[in-house]
Amino acid sequence: MLLLLDVAMLLEKLVLITIVVMASLGIAMYTTFAERKVAAILQDRRGPNRAGPFGILQPLADGLKLFFKEEIIPNFSSKALFVLGPGLAMLTAIMASAVIPWGDKVHFFGRDISLQIADVNIGILYVFGVVSMGVYGIMIGSWASNNKFSLLGGLRAASQIISYELAMGIALIALLMVTGTLSLKEMVVQQQQGGWGGLLGWNIIKQPLGFFIFIICAFAECNRTPFDLPEAENELIGGYHTEYSSMKLGFYLFAEYINMFVSSVIMSTLFFGGYDMPFVNEAALSPNVAALVGIIALMGKVVFFLFLFMWVRWTIPRFRYDQLMHLGWRILLPLALFNMLLTGGIILYFNK
């Protein structure tokens, strides 16, 4: 009996993992399309509209093109690491989605299936650990290219991600002091209880400054404009992926979009109630409908954040490197520390 349960559990998790990985890949694909479309619309252009109706087959065409391009491994590169780089970038990008609660639970075959691959009690720490591994993908790839421009891009990426992770982590500590838990699922459940249709329960109300720091750092972690110095085309040719071609380049670009997707999900989960649909009482609905509503709510928030990423990209020009470091170490870090102290002080004052 126990064994049977385990097999069912294994199957259920496998299916969930497959769906989540495929969904993140598909969403990343269409994010590239959306990026081009949003860029076009913001610049009064039309964007890709030739492949399929409204150009919706464009990502397929792009992917196909990348697959069929010649795979070049430079002679002077260290070959194993050269291949490892994009693989690692992709792996870490996908792995982060393991602890995200996509919805509450569904009821199928007489079983309650949780829509979360792993509800680990250190959820957000796991995300942090995996995301900071992502810099290894960039670093290894850029070093293995044996090219000065790549190496410069890689170094920029490494120092930038490490600098901004600090402020991000401290902004998160303030949030953790409010929630008192590291589990993402717990956080969502907490945020569902709140006044005014659940909106007042969202952590953005309690931690606006923390969210502000977090979103800036998320932009930096994803290497998105205005923090896209690692791949600054006009300074470093292609940055860390200068030497890459074909699908290895595609993996790097793809990993960036998956990172964007994952950080959008994390931001919605941490600060915007995750799968909590405001003004809807999920407990009154049947579990499957509630899960569907939850997923729609989460995806709505994610789409908004993805749009924000693109909107900012086509508005704000790139930082200079010293400005970047200045912002990270001398503005965001003290601000995050101040936010942490303030939060701690308020909690102590009300708990005395």
Next chain:
Amino acid sequence: MQALTNRIQHVDRKPLTFMERLYLPAILKGMMITFSHIFKKKPTINYPEVTRPFSPVFRGLQILNRDEEGRENCTACGLCAVACPAEAITMEAAERLPGEEHLYREEKYAAKYEINMLRCIFCGLCEEACPKDAIYLSETFTPADYQRKQFIYDKQDLLIPHPIEEPEAYKKALGNRAKPSAN
């Protein structure tokens, strides 16, 4: 220093205020500007499906005219070649033989008629020079090809479709600005 003109504009070099140093208002302002562009009209058109309206005097690729029985109008007088400032037109004349009356309207016709579309400047002087209503500038434009020699259009490329044998193609070639009774 004495100003040389009264057009000097003094640059404001005050240090930034606190709000300005925050940069956030400026960033939000910029983002509102880009957002407003979502609702702006796009100047681009979907070209092959939609074309911009032409002026009624638009001068496109040349076309060699036929009369209503389908006979070629051109009599190979060479006035168009003389008028051509780009020297894009060459032709060779031939005499109409008995039994060819249904092919050529005049007793002399162009056995060879070539226009080099890479030289042509689409000035329309050939059209003005022609005494026989034989050459017109159509609405067709932007031909594309892989080889330069493909741009030397010979008579087969230039002749309008036969009005009796291919009436629909003929209609299409006439376009929307054909006069009710050509020639």
